[in-house]
Amino acid sequence: MEEQKLFTVSASPHTKSPVTVQGIMLDVIIALIPAGIAGVGIFGLRALAVIAVCVASCVGFEALFVKLLKKPMSIGDLSAVITGLLLAYNLPVEIPLWMCVIGSFVAIVIVKQLFGGIGQNFANPAITARIVLLVSFASAMTNFTAPKVLDAVSTATPLATLGAIDRAGDIGSQMMAGGLPSLTAMVFGVRAGCIGETCAVALLLGCCWLLVRRVISPIIPLSYIGTVAVLMLLFSHFDLYYTAYELLSGGLLLGAVFMATDYSTSPINKKGKLVFGIGCGVLTTVIRLFCSLPEGVSYSILLMNVLCPLIEKVTAPKYFGFVKKKKEKKAKEGAA
Amino acid sequence: MGSNRPDAILKAVKKGRGGVFVSHHKLTADMETVRMPAPERVVLPMLQHIGAPCTPTVKKGDTVAVGQVIGDSDKFLSVPIHASVSGTVESVADVKLANGTMAPAVTIVSDGEMRLCEDLTPPVVKNKEDLVKAVRASGLVGLGGAGFPSFVKLTVSPEKPIDTLVVNAAECEPYITVDYRECLENSWNILNGVYLLAELLELKRVVIAVEDNKPEAIKVLKNIADQDIDRGNVVRLMTLKSRYPQGAEKMMVLSATGREVPAGGLPADVGCIVMNVGSVAFVNRYITTGKPLVSRSVTVSGDCIKNPMNLRVPIGTSMQDIVDYCGGFVKEPAKILSGGPMMGTAITDLNVPLLKSNNAVLAFSKKAAGFKKETPCIHCGRCHAACPMGLIPTDIEKYALLKDADTLNKLGTMVCMECGSCAYSCPGGKPLVQYMRLAKSVVREAAKK
Ligand code: SF4
Ligand code: SF4
Numbered sequence: 001m002e003e004q005k006l007f008t009v010s011a012s013p014h015t016k017s018p019v020t021v022q023g024i025m026l027d028v029i030i031a032l033i034p035a036g037i038a039g040v041g042i043f044g045l046r047a048l049a050v051i052a053v054c055v056a057s058c059v060g061f062e063a064l065f066v067k068l069l070k071k072p073m074s075i076g077d078l079s080a081v082i083t084g085l086l087l088a089y090n091l092p093v094e095i096p097l098w099m100c101v102i103g104s105f106v107a108i109v110i111v112k113q114l115f116g117g118i119g120q121n122f123a124n125p126a127i128t129a130r131i132v133l134l135v136s137f138a139s140a141m142t143n144f145t146a147p148k149v150l151d152a153v154s155t156a157t158p159l160a161t162l163g164a165i166d167r168a169g170d171i172g173s174q175m176m177a178g179g180l181p182s183l184t185a186m187v188f189g190v191r192a193g194c195i196g197e198t199c200a201v202a203l204l205l206g207c208c209w210l211l212v213r214r215v216i217s218p219i220i221p222l223s224y225i226g227t228v229a230v231l232m233l234l235f236s237h238f239d240l241y242y243t244a245y246e247l248l249s250g251g252l253l254l255g256a257v258f259m260a261t262d263y264s265t266s267p268i269n270k271k272g273k274l275v276f277g278i279g280c281g282v283l284t285t286v287i288r289l290f291c292s293l294p295e296g297v298s299y300s301i302l303l304m305n306v307l308c309p310l311i312e313k314v315t316a317p318k319y320f321g322f323v324k325k326k327k328e329k330k331a332k333e334g335a336a
Numbered sequence: 337m338g339s340n341r342p343d344a345i346l347k348a349v350k351k352g353r354g355g356v357f358v359s360h361h362k363l364t365a366d367m368e369t370v371r372m373p374a375p376e377r378v379v380l381p382m383l384q385h386i387g388a389p390c391t392p393t394v395k396k397g398d399t400v401a402v403g404q405v406i407g408d409s410d411k412f413l414s415v416p417i418h419a420s421v422s423g424t425v426e427s428v429a430d431v432k433l434a435n436g437t438m439a440p441a442v443t444i445v446s447d448g449e450m451r452l453c454e455d456l457t458p459p460v461v462k463n464k465e466d467l468v469k470a471v472r473a474s475g476l477v478g479l480g481g482a483g484f485p486s487f488v489k490l491t492v493s494p495e496k497p498i499d500t501l502v503v504n505a506a507e508c509e510p511y512i513t514v515d516y517r518e519c520l521e522n523s524w525n526i527l528n529g530v531y532l533l534a535e536l537l538e539l540k541r542v543v544i545a546v547e548d549n550k551p552e553a554i555k556v557l558k559n560i561a562d563q564d565i566d567r568g569n570v571v572r573l574m575t576l577k578s579r580y581p582q583g584a585e586k587m588m589v590l591s592a593t594g595r596e597v598p599a600g601g602l603p604a605d606v607g608c609i610v611m612n613v614g615s616v617a618f619v620n621r622y623i624t625t626g627k628p629l630v631s632r633s634v635t636v637s638g639d640c641i642k643n644p645m646n647l648r649v650p651i652g653t654s655m656q657d658i659v660d661y662c663g664g665f666v667k668e669p670a671k672i673l674s675g676g677p678m679m680g681t682a683i684t685d686l687n688v689p690l691l692k693s694n695n696a697v698l699a700f701s702k703k704a705a706g707f708k709k710e711t712p713c714i715h716c717g718r719c720h721a722a723c724p725m726g727l728i729p730t731d732i733e734k735y736a737l738l739k740d741a742d743t744l745n746k747l748g749t750m751v752c753m754e755c756g757s758c759a760y761s762c763p764g765g766k767p768l769v770q771y772m773r774l775a776k777s778v779v780r781e782a783a784k785k
Contacts, residue, residue, distance in 0.1 A: 006684040006685055007669060007670065007671055007672045007682065007683065007684055007685065008670050008671050008682065008705070009436075009671075009682040009683065009684055010671075010682055010767065011759075011767050011769050011770035011773070012677075012678060012679050012680060012681070012682075012754070012756050012759075012769055013677060013678040013679070013756030013759055013760045013769065014671060014673055014677040014678075014680065014682060014698075014700065014705055014706065015358065015510065015677040015678065015705070015706045015760065016706040016707075016708045016759070016760055016762075016765060017356065017760050017761050017762075017763075019718070019761070019763045020708070020763050020765075021711055021714055021763045021764055023763070024714075024716065024763055077711065079714075117712060118712055118714055119712050119713045119714040119715045120712070263714050263715045263716045263717070264714065264715045268715065268717035268720050268728060268730070269717070269720060269728070316728075316747075317720075317726050317728070318726060319599065319725050319726040319727050319747070319748030319751055320586065320596065320597075320599070320724065320725040320726050320748075320751055321586070321596055321597055321598045321599035321600070321601065321725075321751055322599060322726075322748065
C-alpha cells in the first residue's frame with residue numbers, strides 16, 4: 001500500500017464557539033475597571049497602590065506555584081488578576097501593603113492552588129483571604145478613612161452606624177442623628193468603606209457588562225439583593241429610605257455581582273443559583289441585624305460556598321424525559 | 337390563488353431548553369443539485385443502517401443492474417442493499433468504513449451505462465402493511481444522518497398508536513443544504529409523500545418543521561400545507577427559531593406537539609413519527625417509480641473544497657471521487673468530515689465509500705476546524721446551559737472517569753444524543769462528547785454484568 005497522509009480525527013463537534021476562558025476573564029476584568037477607577041477617585045492614589053500590589057502578588061504567587069509544581073503555566077487565563085482585583089477592592093485603603101501580599105498568598109496559594117487550581121477551589125479566594133486578614137489584623141482591616149474628597153480622618157462606615165440603630169424606634173431621625181452621608185453620596189460611593197465596594201454606579205455598570213456579555217446569569221445577583229431588600233423592608237417596617245441605605249452600604253453590591261457569581265464556588269444549575277442567592281441574602285441580613293458584625297457579605301458568601309456542592313445535589317435539574325419515569329414508578333407502586 | 341389559512345403556520349408549541357447558536361455557513365444554499373456521473377467503481381458495504389448487516393446475494397463476476405438487490409438479511413432490523421451502478425461485481429470483501437470499522441462490502445465496476453434493473457416495478461400500496469413492506473424493500477434508512485431503517489418507524493404497533501408525523505426540514509447543522517435543496521427542487525414529491533403517509537397511517541396531524549432562516553423553503557412548504565385543505569386539513573407548517581439542535585428528533589417532537597419523549601424511549605412512545613424531508617420525498621418517489629435507494633444528495637463544502645456544491649451521488653462512491661468531482665482541494669485540509677460539523681465523523685482518509693446516511697462531505701483547514709486547546713474546567717455551567725437534554729456534562733465527565741455507573745444513570749447519561757452543544761460551548765475546549773461516549777459505555781458495561 002502506498003503511503004498516505006492521514007487527516008486528523010477527533011470526536012465531534014468539529015467547530016467550537018469563540019468563547020474562551022481567557023475571554024471570559026478579560027470580560028470580568030473590564031467589568032471591574034469602573035469600580036477601580038471610582039475607588040482611586042474616592043480614596044486617592046494609595047488605593048491604586050493597594051490594587052497594584054494585590055494584582056502583582058496574586059499573579060506572582062500563581063506563577064511561582066505552578067513553576068514549582070511544574071504544572072502548565074496558567075497565568076495566561078487571567079484569573080489571578082481577577083482575584084487580585086477583588087481582594088484589593090475588599091480592603092480598606094490604609095491597609096499596610098505587606099498585608100496585601102499575605103492576603104494574596106492566602107487567596108492564590110492556599111485557597112486556589114492547593115485545591116487544584118482554577119475551577120477546583122470550593123471557596124472564593126478573595127473572600128477567604130479577606131476574612132483571614134480580618135481575623136488576624138482586625139484593627140488594620142477596620143481602619144476606614146473617610147473619602148479623600150472629604151477629609152481623611154478615621155471614621156466609622158455607614159454600615160457600622162446603621163448597626164447601632166434601634167429598628168423599633170423612629171429610624172429616620174436616628175439616621176439623621178448618626179450623621180450618615182446622604183443617599184446620593186451612597187450611590188456615588190463617597191463614603192467610608194473598602195476600596196471597590198462603595199460606588200454603586202460603577203458596580204452596576206460592571207454588572208451590566210457581565211450580563212450583556214453573558215458572563216454571568218442574573219439569577220444570583222437578583223435573588224441575593226432581592227432577598228436582602230425584602231427582609232430589610234420587613235425589619236424596618238417598610239422604611240424605603242432605610243432599606244435603600246442597607247442595599248448601598250457595605251460590600252453587598254460588590255459581593256452579589258462579582259463574588260457570589262464566581263463560577264467555581266456557585267451552583268451550575270438555575271434552581272441552585274436561586275437557592276444560593278437567597279441563602280446569601282438571608283445570611284447577610286441575619287448577620288447584619290443580629291450579630292455584632294456589621295459586615296455580613298463576606299461571611300455569607302463563604303458559608304454558601306461551602307454549601308454549594310450540597311445545593312447542587314439537592315437542586316439537581318431533571319433531565320429531558322425524566323417525568324415519565326416517575327409516573328412509571330407511580331404506576332408500578334399503584335399496581336403493587 | 338394560494339389559500340390563506342391563518343392557521344397553516346404554527347409556532348413551536350413548546351420550546352426546548354438549551355441549544356446553541358452556530359454560524360450557518362450554508363455556502364451551497366443557492367446551488368442547484370448536480371447529478372454526478374457514475375464513478376468507475378462503487379463500494380457497497382453490507383451495513384449501512386443501524387441493525388444487522390446484510391449477507392451479499394451476488395458473487396464475484398456477476399453482472400448487476402441499477403436497483404438490483406445485492407445484499408439482504410432475514411433479521412428484523414435490516415434493509416436490503418441495492419446496486420447503485422450497472423456493471424460487474426469485482427469483489428466481495430471487507431472494507432474500511434468512514435467510522436473506522438470494517439464491514440463486508442460488494443465492489444462493482446461500472447459499465448458506465450447506468451442500466452436499470454428490469455424487475456423494478458412500482459409497488460402496490462393499499463394499506464399500512466403494504467407501505468411498511470414497500471419501504472423496507474426500497475432500502476430506505478433515515479436520510480438525515482442516523483441511518484435508522486425507516487420501515488421500522490412506520491411499523492405502528494397497536495399499543496402505541498401514532499397520530500402525528502413530523503417532517504423534519506430544519507437542517508440545523510451548519511454547511512449542509514441537502515434538505516433545503518430538496519424542498520426547493522422536489523416539492524412535488526414532498527407534497528405527495530406527505531399526503532400518502534397521512535392517508536395510509538391515518539394521521540391526525542402532519543407538521544412540517546423548518547427553521548425561520550430559510551424563507552424560500554418556507555414559501556414552498558407553506559404551499560404544501562395550504563394545498564391540503566380538501567384532503568383532511570391535517571398538514572401544518574411550523575417555523576422554528578434557528579437554533580442548534582433544533583432538528584434532533586426529540587426536540588422536533590417537543591416543538592411540534594409539546595410532548596416529551598421519555599428517557600430511553602422513541603418518538604413512537606408519545607404518538608409521533610419523525611421523518612427527514614428527503615426520506616418523505618423518497619417514499620413517494622419509490623412508490624411511483626419502484627426505484628430503490630441507489631443515490632442520494634450530499635453537500636460537499638468547507639473552506640478547502642474548490643467548488644462547493646450539492647451533488648446527487650450514487651451510493652458507494654468513494655469520498656475521493658466526490659472531492660475530485662468538486663475540483664479537489666484549494667488548500668491542505670486538516671480534517672475531513674462525513675456529516676456535519678456538530679455531529680459528523682472525522683475520517684482519516686478519503687478512501688471510504690459514501691453511505692446511505694451520509695449527508696455531507698466537508699473539508700476544513702486547521703483554522704476552520706476550530707481546534708481549541710483543552711484547559712481545566714472552570715465550572716462555568718455553559719455546557720449544562722447548552723444541553724438540550726438538561727444534563728450536566730461536567731459532572732458526568734467526573735463520574736465517567738470514576739466509572740460510577742449508578743451515579744451516571746441517575747444523572748441521565750443515556751439520554752445524551754451526542755449533539756455536541758456542550759462541547760461547542762465549553763470555553764475550556766473540553767472534548768465533552770468524548771466523555772459522554774465514555775460515560776455511556778461505562779453504563780452499558782455495567783448493565784451487561
Ligand atoms: S452531547 Fe449530550 S450532553 Fe452534550 S449537549 Fe448534547 S445531549 Fe447534552
Ligand atoms: S462548559 Fe466546560 S468549563 Fe464550563 S462547566 Fe462545562 S466543562 Fe466546565
